[in-house]
Amino acid sequence: MINDNPFLFSNETNETIFDLISRREKELENELMELDGERLLKTSLEDWCNYFENKYKSxxxxxxxxxxxxxxxxxxxxxxxxxxxxxxxxxxxxxxxxxxxxxxxx
Structure with missing residues (x-):
């Protein structure tokens, strides 16, 4: 069977690195928009940075x-x-x- 997927490491069909970055950026933006204001203020900047880095790093x-x-x-x-x-x-x-x-x- 010939693999028609042009991307070596991807199981996603026809998703480029640009599509991936765009999708992840939208996910991050949506998560930020849904944050509760009180929770946002009660959590330290360092904790937020660690959380988002671990969740969205590649x-x-x-x-x-x-x-x-x-x-x-x-x-x-x-x-x-x-x-x-x-x-x-x-x-x-x-x-x-x-x-x-x-x-x-x-």
Whole structure:
């Protein structure tokens, strides 16, 4: 099976890093707008900073190169629709398993 997702670490379909940042910014803005005024004043600035940093920070993925694995190769037939003509081409499929640490939504 060919993965049509152009983003290496993402399970989200067609969400770019700009979409992600925009979405997270809106989530933060909504949370700030919904804060109770009394709670806002009773909580220290340092506590708010720690809370929002921990909730909204992103851990950029780091590839664990020493653990990359390659599967055995296998013969496959790829089907394509080229200039109105159905074609098929034989090829070799090799799957790599690339483990990483960090947020998978990148």
């Amino acid at each position: 851990d950029i993925p780091k590839i664990l190169q020493e653990n990359i694995e390659r599967s055995d190769s296998e013969e496959v037939t790829l089907k394509d629709y080229d200039f109105g003509i159905n074609t098929s081409v034989k090829g070799t499929k090799i799957t790599y398993y690339v483990p990483f640490q960090g947020d998978s939504y990148f």
